[in-house]
Amino acid sequence: MRSIWPRLLGLLLGTTILLGATAAVAQPSNDGEGVDSQVLWATPGPSNFPTMQSSDIVGHLGVAFGAVFGYYRESLGLEVTQPDGTTKTKWAVENAVTADFMWAFGLAEIFQIGLVLPVVLDQSGVGATPFQPQGVDDSSYKLAGSALRDLRFNAKTRFVGGNADNPDRRGFGLGLDVGANIPSGDELNFAGDNGFVVSPLAIFDYHLCKFSIAANVGARLRTEKAQLADLVVGHQFVYGLGITGHYADRRLLLSAEGGGLVEFDGFDRVGFEYRGAIGYMPDDARAVTIWLSGGSALGTGDVLGVPQMRVLLGITYAPGPGEEPFEF
Numbered sequence: 001m002r003s004i005w006p007r008l009l010g011l012l013l014g015t016t017i018l019l020g021a022t023a024a025v026a027q028p029s030n031d032g033e034g035v036d037s038q039v040l041w042a043t044p045g046p047s048n049f050p051t052m053q054s055s056d057i058v059g060h061l062g063v064a065f066g067a068v069f070g071y072y073r074e075s076l077g078l079e080v081t082q083p084d085g086t087t088k089t090k091w092a093v094e095n096a097v098t099a100d101f102m103w104a105f106g107l108a109e110i111f112q113i114g115l116v117l118p119v120v121l122d123q124s125g126v127g128a129t130p131f132q133p134q135g136v137d138d139s140s141y142k143l144a145g146s147a148l149r150d151l152r153f154n155a156k157t158r159f160v161g162g163n164a165d166n167p168d169r170r171g172f173g174l175g176l177d178v179g180a181n182i183p184s185g186d187e188l189n190f191a192g193d194n195g196f197v198v199s200p201l202a203i204f205d206y207h208l209c210k211f212s213i214a215a216n217v218g219a220r221l222r223t224e225k226a227q228l229a230d231l232v233v234g235h236q237f238v239y240g241l242g243i244t245g246h247y248a249d250r251r252l253l254l255s256a257e258g259g260g261l262v263e264f265d266g267f268d269r270v271g272f273e274y275r276g277a278i279g280y281m282p283d284d285a286r287a288v289t290i291w292l293s294g295g296s297a298l299g300t301g302d303v304l305g306v307p308q309m310r311v312l313l314g315i316t317y318a319p320g321p322g323e324e325p326f327e328f
Contacts, residue, residue: 034187034194034226035233036149037076037093037123039261039271039305041179041199042068043154044102044114046318048212050277050291052242052257054205055161055173058106059319066316068100075307076125076190078229092228093143093190096123104154104318114154120147120191127189128228147191150181161205175203177218187226195224199238209246216240216259233304235264244279250286253279255293261306271306272298287319 045064046056058064077091099121104114127143154177161173179199185192201218218238226233240259247254260272275295282288291314297306 034192034224035076035190035228035304036185036187036193036226037096037190037305038072038098038118038120038149039075040070040273040310041152042100042102042116042118042314043177043179044104044116044316044318045112045156048205048207048244048246048253049214049242049255049257050275050279050293050312050314052214052240052259053156053175053177053201053203053216054207054212054214055158055175055203057110057112057156057158057175058104060106060109062106062319064102064104064106064316064318066102066314066318068102068312068314070096070098070100070310070312072096072098072307072310074309075305076228078231091125092127093123094125097121098149102316110158112154112156114156116152116154118149118152118185120149120186120189122146123189144186144189147186147189148184150183150185150192150197152179152181154179170207173203173205173207175205177201177203193222193224194226195222197222201238211246212242212244214240214242220261228304231269231304232265233263237262237264237267251281253277253281253289253291255279255291257293258295273306273310274298275310275312277312285319288315288317290315 040051042051043053044066045058047054073095074091076093077089079087080090081087098118100116100118102114102116104112106112122145123143125143128141156175156177158173158175161170181193181197183193183195187194197220199218199220201216203216205212205214220236220238222235238261240257242255242257244253244255255277258272258274260270263269273295275293277291277293279289279291294311296309
């Protein structure tokens, strides 16, 4: 029975991807409605990286949970022409403090479902007011100090990998994750999309004793575009690469990861973010991980939502291969 799960999930994911890729995309307004200032999607479950996904799955009937708190700066800005002819960058969202609360549940040792509740605890910026035409009442475009973001769901499976007898030598892993949002966030305050987003992601990783390496490649497919001034957010290619070293009997983790987005429209707008991180596992089972990471961004064009600086603090409980699940 277990062997049919990958086939069934593959069929479901293929259908989802096809529907997402062929969905009609509505033409957006240019007031920023539906532009999300936070492009990083934190995900629940076991991983050897602060934000990258690995092919590890929560054990059968096991649970994982955690939270990621973040501060990011200058994630959403455009150059605006001043009355004297000079240009100045106006930051719709200049500073923000966020929290992502996450849960995951494992089934049959090869399947995991997850839920993420993200919120904006505090944010500051000019909102969309500088980008409105003269004479327009811009009072409704001012930025709110806090907001709810889009609720997200994840379905993940592992095709290759896992070694319960010796988790330190589980070698190559291959997995597939599909994330999807429910457009329940505050899209008027850059805290959510104005439509559904489906994000299929292929996961490749390798773990052997002292080091782990992973690559994530996928897309974000939108039912509706969003636009701020002359910049449009549509379908995007997403990617990431991470490496982690394990020290002090696997309790101390040193990691580097980078990833970004490329707009499908022309592939000339690229945003890349890189971070370094240190992690610590305080429990003997290595199920609890505390991460502190920070980094900056590079880009070859304007990609809305890629910050100039980000700091993350995460704590997760996620039993990995060969580890005892949480008992109710």
